[in-house]
Amino acid sequence: MQPFTRQAMEQATWAPFLPAFLGMLLSGREHALTQLEVYWRSPLSPELCSVLSGATQLTQLSAWFRLTEPDHASAIANLTSLRSLGVQSCEPQLLPALLSPLTALTTLSLGQTSALLPAEPVAALSGLAYLRAEKAALDVHTLSQLTSLTSLGISALVLPAEPAATELAGSHPPSYLLRPNLDIIEVACVAPEALHALRASPVRQATWQIGVVLDRGPHYDIDTGALTEQGEAGLCNAAAFLAGRMDAESDAWIGTEDNILLWPVGGKAEAGPDKRNHTPWLEALGRAGVPCLTFDHIALSHQDLGTLSAAHPWLKRLDLSDGTQYPTRGLLVLPRAPTLELLTLDVTEWCGPDREGPFEPPPDLPGMLQALLFTHPQLRIELCCRETVGPLVMDQVQGLASELREELDQMGAFESERLAVALHRED
Numbered sequence: 380m381q382p383f384t385r386q387a388m389e390q391a392t393w394a395p396f397l398p399a400f401l402g403m404l405l406s407g408r409e410h411a412l413t414q415l416e417v418y419w420r421s422p423l424s425p426e427l428c429s430v431l432s433g434a435t436q437l438t439q440l441s442a443w444f445r446l447t448e449p450d451h452a453s454a455i456a457n458l459t460s461l462r463s464l465g466v467q468s469c470e471p472q473l474l475p476a477l478l479s480p481l482t483a484l485t486t487l488s489l490g491q492t493s494a495l496l497p498a499e500p501v502a503a504l505s506g507l508a509y510l511r512a513e514k515a516a517l518d519v520h521t522l523s524q525l526t527s528l529t530s531l532g533i534s535a536l537v538l539p540a541e542p543a544a545t546e547l548a549g550s551h552p553p554s555y556l557l558r559p560n561l562d563i564i565e566v567a568c569v570a571p572e573a574l575h576a577l578r579a580s581p582v583r584q585a586t587w588q589i590g591v592v593l594d595r596g597p598h599y600d601i602d603t604g605a606l607t608e609q610g611e612a613g614l615c616n617a618a619a620f621l622a623g624r625m626d627a628e629s630d631a632w633i634g635t636e637d638n639i640l641l642w643p644v645g646g647k648a649e650a651g652p653d654k655r656n657h658t659p660w661l662e663a664l665g666r667a668g669v670p671c672l673t674f675d676h677i678a679l680s681h682q683d684l685g686t687l688s689a690a691h692p693w694l695k696r697l698d699l700s701d702g703t704q705y706p707t708r709g710l711l712v713l714p715r716a717p718t719l720e721l722l723t724l725d726v727t728e729w730c731g732p733d734r735e736g737p738f739e740p741p742p743d744l745p746g747m748l749q750a751l752l753f754t755h756p757q758l759r760i761e762l763c764c765r766e767t768v769g770p771l772v773m774d775q776v777q778g779l780a781s782e783l784r785e786e787l788d789q790m791g792a793f794e795s796e797r798l799a800v801a802l803h804r805e806d
Contacts, residue, residue: 414439428454441465441488452477459483468492475500482506485527489515495537496521513567519576523555532565536573556580568592571613574620582623590632591617593641604639604678605646611660618663627670630696634675638702642678650680657683665690676702681709688715698723701765707741714755722751723761725803726776727768734768738775749783752797753790761799768802776800 413436423431423444431440432454440461446452446469455464456477463486469477471494478484478500487504489496489512496517501507502524509530510517516535522528557580565588574591591614595601598610606614614633621631635641642650649655661683664672670693679687684705687697694716699705703725713719729740748760762776780800787793 413437415442416440417442417444423448423451423454425450431455432457434458435460437461439463443467446470446473446477449473449476456480462486464488466490466492469494471495478504485509487511493534495540496533498539501525519555519573523557523577526558527560528558529560530563531561532563534567536566536569538570538573538576559583561585564589566590570594571598571610571617575613575616578616578620584624584626585629587621587625587629587631589621589630590634593633593635595636595639599635599639599641600646601637601639603642603646604635605642605649606644606657608644611644614660615663618660618667618669621664621669622667625667625669627695629669630671630673631664631669632673632675633677634673634700638676640676640678640702640704647678650678650683652682654680654682656680656686658686661686662690665692665694668693670694671696671698673698673700674703675700677704679703679705679709681706681712684709685712688712688719691716692718694719696721696723699725701725701727707743707747710747711750714751714758720757721759721761723763725764726762727765730764730768730772734765734772736769736772736775738772738779740779745779745783748798749787752783752787752793759797759799761801763801763803766802773800773802 412434415434415437423446428450435458437458438460440455440458440463442465444451444466446455446466452469452473453476455466456479459480460483461481462483464481464484465488467490469489469492471492474492474494475497478497482503483506484504485506486509487507491514492512493514494516496512496515498518498521501517502521504525506527507525508527510525510528511532512534513532514534516537517531517533518537518539520539522531522536555576557577559581563586567590569589569591571591571593593599593610593613597607598613599606625631643655643657645655657677657679665686669691672694679699687694695718697713697719710722713722726738726740727734729738731737731739751758752760762780764773764776777800780798784793784795784798788795
């Protein structure tokens with residue numbers, strides 16, 4: 380492998396000489412390169428396209444190229460010996476021309492490509508084992524045809540654009556099956572219905588990093604934030620699909636597409652004692668054995684927190700993300716979940732206008748944190764802030780944590796790392 384450092388590529392003096400230099404390396408008679416990395420974010424020039432197009436001996440190409448013109452795609456498509464390809468991005472309309480000839484690929488990374496991956500060219504990659512496209516979507520039918528896939532990382536998993544009549548009737552097409560060698564599945568956004576379409580897949584454990592996203596209208600009311608019957612059933616179906624499939628390293632994120640606070644079916648009036656709450660789908664997630672959960676913009680009642688603690692015997696980590704609402708005193712029941720090790724509380728919402736302070740958590744938060752840490756020595760708590768909070772706010776959060784550590788240490792032996800403060804990157 381011959382890497383070119385980023386620093387070198389960013390020097391303008393390299394640009395005119397790069398095609399000739401690469402041409403010399405790629406056409407060497409005795410030691411012609413078969414693997415090439417190019418760290419350069421500039422568009423492909425005609426000269427560079429010509430050089431690459433002739434490098435048919437390449438089996439691996441990783442380049443910071445933006446494929447924006449037909450000539451860019453055709454230059455790389457000519458490299459039919461490629462087994463591994465990575466580019467920074469490719470325009471959606473060029474993907475079929477790029478991928479169709481590259482049937483030998485086993486590894487494909489499409490960087491920032493934002494598109495629904497074309498079904499036929501992708502499905503034809505019968506040897507593809509590794510697929511990464513962090514801004515792209517893939518439909519479940521195409522996924523089911525990737526017989527060699529072992530690792531998947533994409534932005535969205537969706538239903539096919541034109542579902543068959545059997546799907547509309549609610550039956551399950553037998554072709555929508557996850558392949559048994561798929562061990563790592565990272566999907567930032569999937570509707571419950573897309574998971575439900577895969578429900579006939581053999582049940583086996585894999586590492587799932589998955590975001591279950593509810594859509595306005597079908598899943599919740601945009602005006603009230605109330606979960607619909609369809610949305611509740613969708614979450615229950617998604618949980619049923621995940622049952623038995625998530626290994627100990629897996630996690631699931633639950634939230635809405637536009638950060639609307641999600642109330643139970645029936646709205647705010649159905650939250651509280653002897654009400655519906657979020658009980659049906661929280662219990663379903665408990666039966667699924669999800670080890671790590673993140674709730675984003677979910678309205679949780681005392682009863683919901685009680686369900687989390689009682690119905691989730693495998694829960695190791697719970698993340699109450701920015702925008703999730705809950706009664707602070709309700710946190711006291713969470714350690715009843717026997718395996719809970721880490722509770723993450725996003726405190727950004729208490730950081731004042733524009734996140735510049737002052738930091739004003741609920742008055743009873745310090746006492747609740749102290750009680751949780753003192754009475755449950757297996758539990759760790761992390762207070763997290765978004766990276767955009769002001770330095771004053773961060774100091775105040777750190778100050779709260781320091782005071783609690785000192786008080787807990789005075790009450791008995793206390794491991795300071797059990798209460799941490801962290802900055803989280805904006806999504």
